[in-house]
Amino acid sequence: MSAARRWPLHPQPAPLEALSSWLNRLAHLYEMPVTDLLKHNLGLVDLAVPADLDVDPPLSMLTALVERTGVPLVRLRSMTLGGWVPWLFDMLPVPLQDAQAVFDTYVRDNSVLFARSVGTHHVLRYKQGWAGPWLLGYPAALRACPLCAADPERGTDLVWRLALVSSCAEHRCRLRDASEVRATVVLGRDIHPEPLEGPRAALDRYTYQALTAGRVALPGRTVHAGVWFRLLRALLDEVSLAASTQTAHGKDVLQQIWQETGHPERAGLNVWRPYEHLGDEVREAMLDAAATALQLAADGLITARGRLASALQAPLHDYVYDGDEPPPFRNAWQAAMAAWEEALTQARTDPVTARQLLGMLTGGCRTLAAFEQERSSLCGQGIPVGFLPSARELGRHDLI
Known part of the structure; x- marks a missing residue:
């Protein structure tokens, strides 16, 4: 059987x-509808062209496109939501019966501003048909x-169809x-x-970093793209919450964020709904609030206490290792340093040791700032932030 022929015109995707x-x-170059281009020019007699090509098209179609255009399969997959x-x-898709579990895992298990428990505020109503984050x-x-x-x-970018960005990555203007x-x-x-300017422009820059580089350089630390998407979605959920559901600290934080945006609190939202089910204007206001919260946290004007808070706030100081002093004989200092290094090595892979x-280190801390300083120093030693609980999770309710 002869190899499939390469299409003579096949411009590369953006x-x-x-x-x-x-x-x-591509179809425009050949002056035909997309359906005809796919059904009669891929060698797939039984191909059923999906109504929405951007969701999760059949692998056989993508494989045939690889042969006709030379674009790698992994690249074609990344041009779809399923990729x-x-x-x-x-x-994708999210089954109706799994919507609550997916929501809790993606959104509520990734706190940013507040230390909170999964599913403590709202339960999704299945009749609303929550299809998943950003949809x-x-x-x-x-x-x-x-x-x-x-x-x-x-052409048009895949992400423009999602409630995730507000601008074009190339021209920095609103969609x-x-x-x-x-x-x-x-x-x-x-x-x-x-x-698009101000905090909202910075928010989009972070998202486009995630989409193009796979990592995002936040003020506190660099995070994986998957962490950024979940951090942002959790933050959008938090700014949508009623102040009455929060502690005194949480109420003050929400009030400060919304005052800074110039919008009424919760953008006038009376009955909670997931971000994806909000109207355009309310959703835009929520993005303003999330972007403002990021900026305020980075500037030290609010204190974030969620599990991912350390990504938003620059460490209070940069930890610099002083180096080893090699004395001519082993003494008590050397023994102590060796024990410390051994404990650090174990804590990098063992959350129990990291917590201990x-x-x-924080037993003598009396303020939240001092606690976060010690926590940041351990992050600087290579201990994953997920292994280091927040002050509230460690039971330090006495910090001021």
């Missing part, structure tokens, strides 16, 4: 382009970058309704892009 966008550009499991999603709970208008739309060789953008281009009207070390 870095974050959606599969449907790239296929539309972002488990970084961006825990699973809107209603048919939403597609978005586009007005400057990208003016370039016929530029707009795709139909309005197309009408502007077709009619030849002037394009007036609106730049933290408890020993």
